[in-house]
Amino acid sequence: MAFRDGPFDQLKVPLAWTAAVAVIVALIASILMILADRRNDGGAHGYGPVRAGVDTVLAPIGGVLAAPVRWAGSASDYIGGYFNAVSDNRRLRRQVAELEPWRDQAIALKNVNARYEAMLRLRTEPPVAMATARSVSESRGPFANARLLDAGSSKGVRIGNPVINEHGLVGRIVGTTGGVSRMLLVTDVASRVPVLVDRTDARAILTGDGSGNPRLEFVRGVGSIQAGDRILTSGDGGGVPRGVPIGVAARGIDGTWRVKLFSDRGAIDYVRIMLFEDFGQLVDPDALNAPPLAGLATAPAPDAAQTAAIGDAAARRARQTSPAPAPATAPAAGAVE
Structure with a gap:
């Protein structure tokens, strides 16, 4: 629609x-x-x-x-x-x-x-120069425990230098070339390290036997060592500085005293080589053998005023120490001239 x-x-x-x-x-x-x-x-x-x-x-x-x-x-x-x-x-x-x-x-x-x-x-007393190295290979057998390090004589490494990591002593250098050195671990059967007990200052020899816990031999004193005592290097013989930590004492299953190594707390890959041969390198031999009064310097020459004062003092002392003149005696009565 x-x-x-x-x-x-x-x-x-x-x-x-x-x-x-x-x-x-x-x-x-x-x-x-x-x-x-x-x-x-x-x-x-x-x-x-x-x-x-x-x-x-x-x-x-x-x-x-x-x-x-x-x-x-x-x-x-x-x-x-x-x-x-x-x-x-x-x-x-x-x-x-x-x-x-x-x-x-x-x-x-x-x-x-x-x-x-x-x-x-990680510091030593006295301070010792160190070289950082890395473990590049491992030589392990039933009796041998050694490592190859990528630092040699070109960095000042010598045979006998101690080797440490961030925890303590690891071993020592037994061979070296220009860029590579061989480290013998403290667990090797050929390893011998003079040590002391931190608590009692007792001396002993840490002897490797191929196991993970080297033995303590020739411990001086009766009762001088207990389980848990800290073991340090003693410095005897001049091969290792005194006071480098090694481990703690523990009783082995065979009844002998052994050491649980601090170096087992981590991998032994980054280490420091202590460029230490003996304690003679830490001091100047000429300074030790210097004659008495060698360190005293010659006094400077006096100036005019000091010379005059010295002369006056000497004259006064001379007058004080010179004898007095004898008095004149009168002639006797009836003496013939």
Whole structure:
């Protein structure tokens, strides 16, 4: 059915009145918008009464109209994050796989740095020069316990030099070339080290027998050693400085005294070679054999004033020590001239 066939086919709306009403409504809306946006600069506050009223009415309406937009944005972000989770997970897995070697390398370097710091803190009395080396191979058999080190005579290493790590004495040098040296461990059957008991100062000889715990032989004194006593180098014989830690005493299953080595607490790979031959290298022989008063310097020559003062003092002393002249005697009565 057409519009003209309906009940409104006879309705007549004047075009002029319709245009007038539309213009008036648009004008009122424009005035309200201008008033709502107008700033009241003369007042103490930033809002005028008309604008405040308009904002009070439009604020709830704007919040209700903006809610669907916010919900739509949140839903879009959620859906986008859900579909992007797979790609993000793959990217993170690749990053973790790339960072794992760096993590392992950082942990290894941290451990090596900690061992270096521990070795650098180890001091001897008196101070001895040292050379750092690394164990490059191991020679182990039923009786032999030795290592090859990547430092030789080019760094000042000599046969007999003690070798330590961050925990204590490891062995001594038994052979050397330009860039490589051989270290004999204290557990080798050929190893003999003079030691002392820290608590009683009793002397003994640490003897290797191929086991992990060398024996203590020729212990001086009865009851001079107990389980748990610290064992140090004694310095007897001049082969090793005094006071280098070795281990703690323990009773073996065969009843002999043995030493649990401090060097077994870690791997023997990074070591320090003590460039020590004997105690004579620690002092200047000429200084020890100097004649008495050799360190006294000759006094400087006196100046004129000092010379005059010395002369006056000498003259006074001469006058005080010279004998007084004898008095003259009168001639006797009746003496013939």
